[in-house]
Amino acid sequence: MYKNIKVIAFDADDTLWVNETYFRDAEHQFAKLLSQYETENKIDQELFKKEIENLKLYGYGIKGFILSMIECALELSNYNINQKIISKILDIGKEMLEKPIELLPEIDDVLEGLQHRYKLIVATKGDLLDQERKLEKSNLLHYFHHIEVMSDKKPTDYLKLIQHLDINPSEFLMIGNSLKSDILPLLEIGASAIHVPFHTTWAHEKISEKEQEAADYRTVSNIKEVMGLF
Template structure:
């Protein structure tokens, strides 16, 4: 199945290191800050709707998330939220950007083995500065030939990346935690994908069972299982 592979791409957040956990913690903190204006359930729903609406403007990452929190807080409070609370929301984002980079178990061992045979790259969404910071702190940069911070992960984005790498789709393997971003688009363009679920997934990245039907990909429980598969 993987005998033609020349390039292996890894998603970064929640594939190489922990990320989504910090967003869930930030959402909890945000809900507490503006709890006098709405129920937690309503706050969660409105924040998510605001994030999705703003993706076209801000893209993915912490900075866009903070701007969405501020906008959501203003709207839910009928623009009466104190300036001090806005400052606390901004500080939630600053704290997220200073979180330690916790590399997931087995990642470095896998990269060390695979780099001997394949060209390894990172293909991730998010804010460029933040992803560069995390890569630097992770001490994983030495394993990668190329880093691609993508504005989105749709078929056209992967096609552009594969063309840039000057390879065929059949020579490209993507490994990641999101079916929507790291698996299904690759299968559509004739590349390969391995799914390694993370225990927390952003609602926006979830897919229906119908979307998963007839999709030919491997699902692993741990990244170390990759070594026995390819």
């Protein structure tokens, strides 16, 4: 079913390397810092609401997450938050930005096996500087012909990328962990997609069971299984 594919795109965060786990850890640290004001569950809910509210301003990535934490802390404390706690929130964000890159198992083998048969690219969301840093530290750059850091992953965003690559949607395959961002938009424009689940998913990236059942895509349990599909 993939005989016409010319370009294979890989999502980066939680497809090539670990990412979402660090956000869960940061959320837990943030809730501990604000424990005098609210329960951890309430703090998580309010932070998520603030992140979604700010997406249109800050986009995706750690820097927007840091700003959302600070805004959330100010509001939950009724603007009485200690300056030292603000400093600790900034430290949480800086620690996230300085995390070492932990590649997911078998990534090198898969990219090595595919690079001579297909044009490989990265198609990821997030902050440009941060994603470039992670790609540089990953030692994976030599596998890819093109890097696309996207402000969003809607069907129109993928169509622009495909037009830039000068191919048809039927010649494009996306591999990623998010059904909402890496799978459904591709199916909508007539491209192909393979879902490789990660053990934790940001709530904003989740879709309903009805949407899952209506979509025609392939899921593999790990990235190495992709090799058997070609």
